[in-house]
Amino acid sequence: MALLEVKNLKTYFFTRNGVVKSVDGTSFSIEKGEILGIVGESGAGKSITGFSILGLIDPPGEIVEGEINFDGRDLVKLSQEELQKIRGDEISMIFQDPQTSLNPVITIGEQLMEAILYHKKGVSKKDAYNTCVEILKTVGLPAAQKRMKSYPHQLSGGMKQRVVIAMALLNNPKLLIADEPTTALDVTIQAQILYLMKKLSKEFHSALILITHDIAVVSQLCDKIAVMYAGRIVEYGKKEDVIFNPLHPYTKGLIECLPKLNDDKKRLYQIPGIMPSLLGLPKGCYFKDRCEFADEQCDVYPPQQEIDKRIVFCHKVK
Amino acid sequence: MSQSEVKLLEVKDIEKIFSVKVGTFEKKDLHALNKVNFNIYKGKTLSLVGESGCGKTTVGKVILGLYQATDGKVIFRDKDIAKLEPSRRGDIQKDIQMIFQDPYSSLNPRKKIKTILEQPLKIHTNLTKKERKETILSLCDDVGIDYSYLERYPHQFSGGQRQRIAIARAMILKPELILADEPISALDVSIQAQILNLMMDLQEKFHSTMLFITHDISVVKHISDYIAVMYLGEIVEYASKQELFKEPKHPYTKMLFSTVPDIHTPLATESVLKTGEIQSPIDLPKGCFFQNRCIYKEDSCTMSHPELVDSGNQHLVRCPIVLKQQTID
Numbered sequence: 001m002a003l004l005e006v007k008n009l010k011t012y013f014f015t016r017n018g019v020v021k022s023v024d025g026t027s028f029s030i031e032k033g034e035i036l037g038i039v040g041e042s043g044a045g046k047s048i049t050g051f052s053i054l055g056l057i058d059p060p061g062e063i064v065e066g067e068i069n070f071d072g073r074d075l076v077k078l079s080q081e082e083l084q085k086i087r088g089d090e091i092s093m094i095f096q097d098p099q100t101s102l103n104p105v106i107t108i109g110e111q112l113m114e115a116i117l118y119h120k121k122g123v124s125k126k127d128a129y130n131t132c133v134e135i136l137k138t139v140g141l142p143a144a145q146k147r148m149k150s151y152p153h154q155l156s157g158g159m160k161q162r163v164v165i166a167m168a169l170l171n172n173p174k175l176l177i178a179d180e181p182t183t184a185l186d187v188t189i190q191a192q193i194l195y196l197m198k199k200l201s202k203e204f205h206s207a208l209i210l211i212t213h214d215i216a217v218v219s220q221l222c223d224k225i226a227v228m229y230a231g232r233i234v235e236y237g238k239k240e241d242v243i244f245n246p247l248h249p250y251t252k253g254l255i256e257c258l259p260k261l262n263d264d265k266k267r268l269y270q271i272p273g274i275m276p277s278l279l280g281l282p283k284g285c286y287f288k289d290r291c292e293f294a295d296e297q298c299d300v301y302p303p304q305q306e307i308d309k310r311i312v313f314c315h316k317v318k
Numbered sequence: 319m320s321q322s323e324v325k326l327l328e329v330k331d332i333e334k335i336f337s338v339k340v341g342t343f344e345k346k347d348l349h350a351l352n353k354v355n356f357n358i359y360k361g362k363t364l365s366l367v368g369e370s371g372c373g374k375t376t377v378g379k380v381i382l383g384l385y386q387a388t389d390g391k392v393i394f395r396d397k398d399i400a401k402l403e404p405s406r407r408g409d410i411q412k413d414i415q416m417i418f419q420d421p422y423s424s425l426n427p428r429k430k431i432k433t434i435l436e437q438p439l440k441i442h443t444n445l446t447k448k449e450r451k452e453t454i455l456s457l458c459d460d461v462g463i464d465y466s467y468l469e470r471y472p473h474q475f476s477g478g479q480r481q482r483i484a485i486a487r488a489m490i491l492k493p494e495l496i497l498a499d500e501p502i503s504a505l506d507v508s509i510q511a512q513i514l515n516l517m518m519d520l521q522e523k524f525h526s527t528m529l530f531i532t533h534d535i536s537v538v539k540h541i542s543d544y545i546a547v548m549y550l551g552e553i554v555e556y557a558s559k560q561e562l563f564k565e566p567k568h569p570y571t572k573m574l575f576s577t578v579p580d581i582h583t584p585l586a587t588e589s590v591l592k593t594g595e596i597q598s599p600i601d602l603p604k605g606c607f608f609q610n611r612c613i614y615k616e617d618s619c620t621m622s623h624p625e626l627v628d629s630g631n632q633h634l635v636r637c638p639i640v641l642k643q644q645t646i647d
Contacts, residue, residue: 041506041507041508041509042476042477042506043476156371156595157370158595159595186369186370186533187369187533187534187535187574187577187578187579188369188573188574188577188593188595189369189595190577190579191576191577191579191585191586191590191593192590192593194579194585194586195585195586195587195590198585213506213507214507214579215507215581216579216580216581217579219579219581220579220580220581220583220584220585221585243581253508254507254508255581257507257508257510257511258507258536258580258581259511259514259536259537259539259540260536260580266518266540267515267518267540268511268514268515268540269511270508270511270512270515271508271511271512274476274478274479274509
């Protein structure tokens with residue numbers, strides 16, 4: 001059985017201007033030790049998918065439908081108290097911006113130890129301290145003991161992100177959700193952090209969901225890829241299939257518009273237009289206004305198809 | 319650098335030293351820029367590439383006048399502007415415009431787009447109200463801003479549209495030099511391509527010159543004519559785009575290339591962890607600044623600071639080890 005199975009998840013936000021369907025019927029699953037990448041533009045609903053799994057949706061948002069089966073429980077039905085025990089223990093999350101996800105007035109050591117002391121009753125402070133130093137070494141932070149006494153502002157962005165990763169790994173979670181973990185970092189540090197995440201998720205045998213807008217990052221790290229557009233998954237399958245033989249026009253566009261090092265043409269390929277506002281989605285396929293293949297058939301939202309070992313939502317793919 | 323190219327801006331040995339507090343009573347020098355030299359040629363694009371903390375933004379700010387250089391010269395139209403504040407630059411100021419990284423903070427949230435675009439014209443030109451409006455409308459066509467957007471406020475737009483507005487504001491005075499500081503790094507990949515293409519189109523149309531500042535070496539290929547790679551406040555490699563992409567020479571440039579995520583290359587291996595981080599620009603090492611992260615390091619690298627040397631074809635490299643190997647080959 002899959003470690004996590006999300007079935008027809010719908011997270012809506014009931015705003016003054018109307019209902020925003022941030023996540024509108026997403027389904028995917030992830031096995032132990034597997035890495036799933038969720039790719040899409042800002043506003044595509046990828047972060048909200050991650051927050052929904054952790055139960056971090058605040059009003060006016062609400063999970064209106066769907067199941068999130070994690071290790072035999074449906075997370076949607078659990079109370080906040082029960083979720084609190086799971087968060088940071090069985091499931092942990094790495095947020096995008098390391099500058100804001102650490103408390104600036106508490107030392108790194110205290111912040112790390114809190115995660116252990118909260119979830120593991122009966123662990124002595126000394127043991128917790130030792131575990132924290134160990135984990136800081138694992139993520140490759142130099143002078144780990146000295147860093148335990150540091151405050152976040154004394155560390156660089158890359159070091160802070162390592163601390164955040166260490167914190168997420170402390171309780172050996174079964175599932176790790178990383179929301180744009182490297183977007184705020186330089187490419188050199190990004191490569192280090194990505195390598196580390198892949199290595200650690202294999203070592204700890206935990207499943208990883210990587211949320212990002214950069215399809216190149218996803219292709220280097222993930223086993224499976226889900227491409228999201230305007231709240232819905234448009235293509236979902238194994239990495240090799242999706243990256244090297246993309247079927248949905250949006251996935252094709254995303255791959256095509258990446259700048260390539262070994263390409264001599266001057267202009268870049270661009271997907272025309274922008275993603276429609278979730279308050280004013282077009283009738284039919286959400287991508288039709290930006291799609292070169294669209295015709296009157298696309299005025300109906302495409303049904304789910306299984307082609308070439310992956311799931312794709314497009315009339316034009318046969 | 320062929321003879322036909324006309325220098326628009328010349329940066330000569332600029333140094334910028336900030337004094338920072340390291341203890342209650344102690345201050346130390348932070349060397350943000352160490353003798354940086356380059357020329358920008360009319361109608362061409364120079365890209366400055368490097369990690370955060372390498373001084374690339376400081377270069378931009380010195381040229382724009384937001385910082386005054388500690389030493390050195392910035393020559394624009396035969397005038398040294400390195401130590402001039404914006405208010406003392408007169409006419410020159412309107413010919414150098416900047417596009418900032420974050421379109422969410424660079425546009426005043428309380429002003430309509432119309433007002434944001436009109437402001438530079440009011441300050442720097444004598445156009446009548448009608449002429450100003452015409453200028454704005456014709457630029458809107460070029461940049462891809464719908465006329466109806468002019469009555470709206472910045473918060474009503476997505477990141478990509480805001481960056482279009484920021485570009486329009488920088489272009490409205492038809493500046494000779496545009497400084498673009500990471501103009502696409504805050505945007506989605508699909509929008510990045512649109513903005514890069516737009517910038518190239520505008521440059522062609524208005525024959526403007528550009529200094530493009532970025533940390534991502536994969537995007538500079540499309541937009542640059544020349545590329546300067548910076549590390550800890552100095553240029554470590556300088557070459558034309560073709561030269562640099564054909565054969566990156568400095569170990570740091572090679573490292574930058576190896577860490578670019580690409581769908582056709584697998585994730586970097588264990589060795590990537592050895593590449594470490596950029597060091598603090600306080601207390602710079604005696605020898606080569608890059609020595610701690612360099613895989614080709616030799617004993618001599620800790621002894622003396624290397625110079626920027628031409629290795630042929632105007633390809634400048636600051637690494638004696640690379641040059642030595644080249645002569646052996």
